[in-house]
Amino acid sequence: xxxxxxxxxxxxxxxxxxxxxxxxxxxxxxxxxxxxxxxxxxxxxxxxxxxxxxxxxxxxxxxxxxxxxxxxxxxxxxxxxxxxxxxxxxxxxxxxxxxxxxxxxxxxxxxxxxxxxxxxxxxxxxxxxxxxxxxxxxxxxxxxxxxxxxxxxxxxxxxxxxxxxxxxxxxxxxxxxxxxxxxxxxxxxxxxxxxxxxxxxxxxxxxxxxxxxxxxxxxxxxxxxxxxxxxxxxxxxxxxxxxxxxxxxxxxxxxxxxxxxxxxxxxxxxxxxxxxxxxxxxxxxxxxxxxxxxxxxxxxxxxxxxxxxxxxxxxxxxxxxxxxxxxxxxxxxxxxxxxxxxxxxxxxxxxxxxxxxxxxxxxxxxxxxxxxxxxxxxxxxxxxxxxxxxxxxxxxxxxxxxxxxxxxxxxxxxxxxxxxxxxxxxxxxxxxxxxxxxxxxxxxxxxxxxxxxxxxxxxxxxxxxxxxxxxxxxxxxxxxxxxxxxxxxxxxxxxxxxxxxxxxxxxxxxxxxxxxxxxxxxxxxxxxxxxxxxxxxxxxxxxxxxxxxxxxxxxxxxxx
Numbered sequence: 001x002x003x004x005x006x007x008x009x010x011x012x013x014x015x016x017x018x019x020x021x022x023x024x025x026x027x028x029x030x031x032x033x034x035x036x037x038x039x040x041x042x043x044x045x046x047x048x049x050x051x052x053x054x055x056x057x058x059x060x061x062x063x064x065x066x067x068x069x070x071x072x073x074x075x076x077x078x079x080x081x082x083x084x085x086x087x088x089x090x091x092x093x094x095x096x097x098x099x100x101x102x103x104x105x106x107x108x109x110x111x112x113x114x115x116x117x118x119x120x121x122x123x124x125x126x127x128x129x130x131x132x133x134x135x136x137x138x139x140x141x142x143x144x145x146x147x148x149x150x151x152x153x154x155x156x157x158x159x160x161x162x163x164x165x166x167x168x169x170x171x172x173x174x175x176x177x178x179x180x181x182x183x184x185x186x187x188x189x190x191x192x193x194x195x196x197x198x199x200x201x202x203x204x205x206x207x208x209x210x211x212x213x214x215x216x217x218x219x220x221x222x223x224x225x226x227x228x229x230x231x232x233x234x235x236x237x238x239x240x241x242x243x244x245x246x247x248x249x250x251x252x253x254x255x256x257x258x259x260x261x262x263x264x265x266x267x268x269x270x271x272x273x274x275x276x277x278x279x280x281x282x283x284x285x286x287x288x289x290x291x292x293x294x295x296x297x298x299x300x301x302x303x304x305x306x307x308x309x310x311x312x313x314x315x316x317x318x319x320x321x322x323x324x325x326x327x328x329x330x331x332x333x334x335x336x337x338x339x340x341x342x343x344x345x346x347x348x349x350x351x352x353x354x355x356x357x358x359x360x361x362x363x364x365x366x367x368x369x370x371x372x373x374x375x376x377x378x379x380x381x382x383x384x385x386x387x388x389x390x391x392x393x394x395x396x397x398x399x400x401x402x403x404x405x406x407x408x409x410x411x412x413x414x415x416x417x418x419x420x421x422x423x424x425x426x427x428x429x430x431x432x433x434x435x436x437x438x439x440x441x442x443x444x445x446x447x448x449x450x451x452x453x454x455x456x457x458x459x460x461x462x463x464x465x466x467x468x469x470x471x472x473x474x475x476x477x478x479x480x481x482x483x484x485x486x487x488x489x490x491x492x493x494x495x496x497x498x499x500x501x502x503x504x505x506x507x508x509x510x511x512x513x514x515x516x517x518x519x520x521x522x523x524x525x526x527x528x529x530x531x532x533x534x535x536x537x538x539x540x541x542x543x544x545x546x547x548x549x550x551x552x553x554x555x556x557x558x559x560x
């Protein structure tokens with residue numbers, strides 16, 4: 001099922017009989033592709049902030065059904081809002097309402113088991129203190145709207161929790177009286193919409209303001225999978241997500257003026273899924289609680305600290321896991337429990353990892369410019385994936401346009417046939433660049449450079465540019481002096497490498513093994529004479545000047 005969940009929207013009407021202005025939290029939208037531009041234009045034109053005291057719908061000959069945890073408002077009187085009066089078990093309750101009530105009670109129990117704070121009570125509005133769900137025709141809003149939640153009163157502290165909230169809101173929900181006209185299984189549409197929308201009601205019970213639109217939608221789509229694992233309605237969003245990892249991870253519709261990436265924020269449910277699989281499902285509630293005091297990015301960071309992790313580490317691992325899509329224990333922590341399911345879905349739907357470019361190094365110095373050879377887009381908390389091919393050993397340098405940005409590079413080496421992979425982490429040197437060496441270019445079938453931005457406290461959608469510079473990395477020489485002004489002496493003994501800085505040269509040097517892994521990285525400044533005891537094997541020593549240009553190379557074989 002294809003749907004769109006939209007928040008903070010003011011509507012002209014809710015049901016056919018309901019003509020008051022109000023505001024939406026979480027509209028589940030399902031429509032054909034040719035309707036997209038019209039719908040998004042409509043929503044942008046009427047978007048506005050929340051308002052209190054939303055007016056509830058009123059039905060002719062309204063009936064109420066109270067389940068264990070909810071009150072359902074509906075009518076069977078002939079008209080647009082009418083619910084089918086089919087009652088197969090002759091218990092006096094329409095089967096449609098009975099089925100929906102069973103779904104909602106099941107969702108309620110799942111959220112309680114996962115320790116979520118329930119929505120605040122609205123007193124006796126709607127008949128009693130239970131949460132109110134209104135079932136009617138939503139075509140006045142849009143023929144593709146599946147359901148929505150409306151905030152009602154800002155009560156400050158949620159009477160359903162032990163915490164002290166300051167921005168909790170009561171709310172009510174509107175669901176559709178007929179899902180049979182939607183493509184796919186109508187029961188699945190009802191189930192995932194119910195889980196998604198009730199999660200929005202729960203979110204309003206913590207804090208409206210400190211949870212961004214992105215975070216609310218990401219975790220609401222994640223909740224569909226939590227409550228109904230295996231229905232896989234949310235797999236639809238993966239294709240757009242995997243094509244566009246260079247978009248800001250936390251981009252919301254309010255920052256997407258043209259509606260170009262409207263599905264991206266829903267697709268990021270996979271990030272929430274990755275976090276919970278490597279921690280616990282209850283971490284989402286932990287993060288929600290932290291939004292009572294501050295925004296969700298800090299909330300995620302602090303909650304992950306309890307697991308010895310961080311937002312940055314989880315984001316880094318997420319971008320690597322999305323290449324591998326495996327559940328192999330050998331690939332931890334870059335795994336998904338259902339990685340193969342995601343892979344097969346993308347393959348079946350002509351999706352896959354969106355590459356930003358290809359670097360084909362043939363021994364001649366080569367520069368790849370992100371705004372020329374790529375698409376020029378790398379927003380905050382995004383990642384570029386670049387296929388790297390080389391016929392010779394190569395030195396790779398990442399040069400961010402802005403040196404102080406939180407940008408990193410990793411080289412992922414993969415044999416897709418066997419599932420074998422290796423990560424070549426690259427650290428930033430004192431000049432603000434990242435560099436590494438790739439020697440045995442035939443050991444793996446594929447090499448992928450991942451350029452990652454973190455910038456978790458950065459809110460602009462502006463992209464940052466960079467250069468990836470590739471140059472020949474000769475291993476056939478014992479020593480190669482590229483600049484006669486270099487006064488660094490490299491002495492190799494049976495069990496150590498000795499570095500002597502004869503005239504206080506500035507710059508740095510790197511000692512790496514033949515697999516390209518950095519063993520020693522150090523600055524020349526302040527160094528006079530220093531020896532490094534290393535295990536037996538072959539090593540490559542590269543000396544760089546202050547401009548990160550290699551001025552001397554040497555190959556060393558340690559025998560002891």
